[in-house]
Amino acid sequence: MTSPEQHDSLDQLPEAVVDEERKGLPIVWLLPIVALLVGGWLIYKTYSEKGPEIVISFKTAEGIEEGKTLVKLKDVKVGHVETVEFSPDLSEVLLTVSMVKGARPYLTDKTRFWVVRPRVGAGQVSGLGTLLSGAYIAIDPDDTGKQVNRFTGLETPPVITGGRKGTSYRLKASSVGSLAVGSPVYFRQIAVGEVTEYHLSDDHEYVELGIFIESPHDKFVTDATRFWNASGLDVSLSASGVTLEMESIVSLISGGIAFDTPGEQAATARAEKDHMFTLFANRAQSREQPITETTTFALAFSGTVRGLEVGAPVEFRGIRIGTVKAIELGPGPRGTASLVPIVLVDFEPQRLQAYGTLKNSPRALENRDELVSDPVARVHKQVEEDGLRARLQTGNLVTGKLFVDIGFYPDAPPPVLIDNLGYPQIPTIPSSLQGILEGIQQILDKLEKADLQQMIGNLNQLMVSTSNLMVVLEKDAPQLSDDLHGTLLDARRMLSEASATLKTVNNAASPRGEIGNQLQDTLKEITAAARSIRVMTEYLERHPDALLKGKGIK
Amino acid sequence: MRAKDIGLASCHTCGLLQQLPPSGHAHCPRCHSPVHLRTPNSIQLTWALLISAIIAYLPANLYPVMTVTSLGQSQSDTIMSGVIYLLLHGDWPLALIVFVASVLVPLLKMVALLYLLFSVQRHSPMRKSQRTRLYRVIELVGRWSMVDIFVVSLLAALVQAGSLATIEPGVGAIAFTSVVILTMLAAMSFDPRLIWDHEEAHRDIT
Numbered sequence: 200m201t202s203p204e205q206h207d208s209l210d211q212l213p214e215a216v217v218d219e220e221r222k223g224l225p226i227v228w229l230l231p232i233v234a235l236l237v238g239g240w241l242i243y244k245t246y247s248e249k250g251p252e253i254v255i256s257f258k259t260a261e262g263i264e265e266g267k268t269l270v271k272l273k274d275v276k277v278g279h280v281e282t283v284e285f286s287p288d289l290s291e292v293l294l295t296v297s298m299v300k301g302a303r304p305y306l307t308d309k310t311r312f313w314v315v316r317p318r319v320g321a322g323q324v325s326g327l328g329t330l331l332s333g334a335y336i337a338i339d340p341d342d343t344g345k346q347v348n349r350f351t352g353l354e355t356p357p358v359i360t361g362g363r364k365g366t367s368y369r370l371k372a373s374s375v376g377s378l379a380v381g382s383p384v385y386f387r388q389i390a391v392g393e394v395t396e397y398h399l400s401d402d403h404e405y406v407e408l409g410i411f412i413e414s415p416h417d418k419f420v421t422d423a424t425r426f427w428n429a430s431g432l433d434v435s436l437s438a439s440g441v442t443l444e445m446e447s448i449v450s451l452i453s454g455g456i457a458f459d460t461p462g463e464q465a466a467t468a469r470a471e472k473d474h475m476f477t478l479f480a481n482r483a484q485s486r487e488q489p490i491t492e493t494t495t496f497a498l499a500f501s502g503t504v505r506g507l508e509v510g511a512p513v514e515f516r517g518i519r520i521g522t523v524k525a526i527e528l529g530p531g532p533r534g535t536a537s538l539v540p541i542v543l544v545d546f547e548p549q550r551l552q553a554y555g556t557l558k559n560s561p562r563a564l565e566n567r568d569e570l571v572s573d574p575v576a577r578v579h580k581q582v583e584e585d586g587l588r589a590r591l592q593t594g595n596l597v598t599g600k601l602f603v604d605i606g607f608y609p610d611a612p613p614p615v616l617i618d619n620l621g622y623p624q625i626p627t628i629p630s631s632l633q634g635i636l637e638g639i640q641q642i643l644d645k646l647e648k649a650d651l652q653q654m655i656g657n658l659n660q661l662m663v664s665t666s667n668l669m670v671v672l673e674k675d676a677p678q679l680s681d682d683l684h685g686t687l688l689d690a691r692r693m694l695s696e697a698s699a700t701l702k703t704v705n706n707a708a709s710p711r712g713e714i715g716n717q718l719q720d721t722l723k724e725i726t727a728a729a730r731s732i733r734v735m736t737e738y739l740e741r742h743p744d745a746l747l748k749g750k751g752i753k
Numbered sequence: 754m755r756a757k758d759i760g761l762a763s764c765h766t767c768g769l770l771q772q773l774p775p776s777g778h779a780h781c782p783r784c785h786s787p788v789h790l791r792t793p794n795s796i797q798l799t800w801a802l803l804i805s806a807i808i809a810y811l812p813a814n815l816y817p818v819m820t821v822t823s824l825g826q827s828q829s830d831t832i833m834s835g836v837i838y839l840l841l842h843g844d845w846p847l848a849l850i851v852f853v854a855s856v857l858v859p860l861l862k863m864v865a866l867l868y869l870l871f872s873v874q875r876h877s878p879m880r881k882s883q884r885t886r887l888y889r890v891i892e893l894v895g896r897w898s899m900v901d902i903f904v905v906s907l908l909a910a911l912v913q914a915g916s917l918a919t920i921e922p923g924v925g926a927i928a929f930t931s932v933v934i935l936t937m938l939a940a941m942s943f944d945p946r947l948i949w950d951h952e953e954a955h956r957d958i959t
Contacts, residue, residue: 212761212770212771212772213769213771213772213783214771214772214774215762215772215773215774215779215780215782215788216779216780216781216782216785217774217776217778217779218776218778218779218780218787225794225797225801227794227797227798227801227802228797228801230801230802230805230935231801231804231805231808233805234804234805234808234931235808237809238808238809238811238812241812241924267828
């Protein structure tokens with residue numbers, strides 16, 4: 200091919216169809232704009248969702264990880280730990296926490312933070328979920344305080360969080376015992392609250408406990424409510440047997456407080472928040488009326504007062520009316536040089552006031568009023584007229600503890616009083632044990648005086664007549680003996696005959712005897728028959744046709 | 754001599770050699786496919802896509818690509834934090850692969866495209882064959898950046914064991930996917946013939 204031809208062929212090439220030229224910016228420039236918009240929106244979103252940043256200090260950062268550990272409220276994430284740093288003096292760790300937007304109003308100086316990690320206490324197990332997910336920081340928001348950015352985290356979870364309704368009270372106790380923060384508070388053995396804290400009072404005289412009673416149970420706490428320490432077991436032994444009282448197994452281990460309002464005072468006003476109550480050592484103590492008025496009497500005993508202790512009850516016909524206050528040695532009655540035990544007892548008239556039934560009896564009421572208003576005069580009068588005496592009684596046979604029993608003994612000897620004791624006196628009589636000992640002594644004295652000589656003479660006479668009787672018996676003995684011999688011979692003959700008969704029967708029945716032989720033969724026959732039947736059935740099982748055809752020949 | 758100089762082009766679809774108008778925008782008289790001497794608006798298109806990719810590159814690296822929730826504990830990782838995590842655990846070969854494929858390659862790709870665009874627009878006569886080779890490498894290597902996205906999407910689909918372990922893709926993953934796709938498109942829309950277009954002109958001058 201030549202060059203011009205080539206050029207010609209190039210000229211003869213078909214022409215492309217011309218497109219209209221597009222004007223303006225290509226649509227592709229929308230893409231960067233969209234990218235910018237999306238990017239801008241992302242940045243805006245990130246910044247607008249960014250909440251306040253706060254610093255929380257803790258003693259230890261156990262279980263807390265930078266960037267991972269969350270702050271949760273009711274298990275919903277409200278923030279996360281950004282960084283973990285030391286305080287300048289290394290005594291604490293400072294967590295920088297980024298909270299979600301909208302958290303600002305709740306970050307006040309009343310807001311509390313604590314770390315939720317697995318805790319196993321005597322009474323409760325908590326935070327088990329964090330075993331797998333790791334620890335997290337819990338928040339108890341409170342928007343009533345002043346807004347701050349620095350917080351001090353609690354080392355132990357608070358007992359009361361904002362979400363719990365109820366009332367807190369204060370208790371005054373002589374010692375904290377086995378109570379701890381979180382120990383339950385029981386009302387009729389149902390846990391209705393917890394111990395929130397305890398500390399020594401400012402003067403270190405007693406322990407002050409804070410408790411929290413959940414709503415609606417807090418409305419049962421009135422000014423008259425009694426709190427007592429329900430820790431451990433309360434075992435009491437009484438005439439009706441052993442009583443074992445325990446609020447719950449939990450309280451046995453971790454201690455607990457119970458409260459109740461005595462029935463006759465249930466109507467009193469509801470106690471105010473943070474009202475101070477006394478924590479009694481046990482239920483029985485809480486039941487007692489507070490004793491403020493006492494009248495002291497002195498009792499001079501002639502015998503020993505071993506087993507009587509300070510605090511032992513003073514009872515009138517089984518009802519407690521007072522307490523032993525002191526036991527001392529003092530001068531004996533006039534004319535004696537020895538010292539005797541002087542027991543001071545407190546008569547507590549307030550113990551007599553709670554019995555409403557007396558209102559129906561004007562005479563008894565009058566008597567009681569007289570006793571309450573002027574016990575000394577009343578006692579003196581009754582000593583003179585009715586033989587009012589005090590004596591020691593054994594309260595418990597096992598321990599030998601004594602109590603003072605006041606009663607009327609009209610036959611008692613006239614009172615012997617000691618001068619210058621400084622207290623009004625109640626004359627005493629010997630205790631019951633002392634009385635028994637005296638009685639035995641009297642019996643022995645009587646025995647001593649009895650006529651022993653005559654008794655011995657009588658005894659001798661009895662021996663002589665017995666001897667005579669024996670002589671008569673001896674005379675008749677031979678004849679009796681012969682008769683007895685005959686009877687014995689007959690009996691022996693009978694026995695030998697019986698023996699022979701039995702031997703015959705035995706022979707017949709033995710395997711070699713007649714009956715035995717026959718029996719054995721029969722058994723053999725039966726065995727053989729059974730065997731052939733078994734053979735036949737086995738054969739039939741295998742050759743059922745043998746029933747028709749007969750046994751074939753193998 | 755270039756086909757452009759004598760106004761000829763062959764159809765990209767049916768191969769018919771034909772004369773093109775000066776505007777360069779036309780379609781084949783035989784198969785009606787568009788025919789042009791150079792990719793139309795190549796520079797503009799590449800610029801638009803590249804700028805979008807650069808914008809998307811920021812969230813791709815700043816936002817988490819993946820959130821792993823295991824036993825109630827969740828952890829969000831950006832690309833770089835993942836690399837650092839691997840490095841701290843002594844898996845430096847793996848860290849290197851992730852770093853190169855997911856951080857370095859997209860970055861270099863964008864830088865290289867920027868260089869190509871600038872040099873073409875400034876009619877630079879320098880290192881034309883190297884630039885062409887660079888373009889080939891960009892086109893070839895671009896798709897490998899998708900490895901990360903494949904891993905994330907596979908894991909997110911496979912690991913859905915409720916509270917035991919869940920993997921969710923993050924905002925960063927979407928941004929990163931856009932970066933990879935946009936740079937690939939940008940590389941495709943760039944017409945490497947433009948690199949050589951001023952060869953003749955320069956030769957004439959010199």
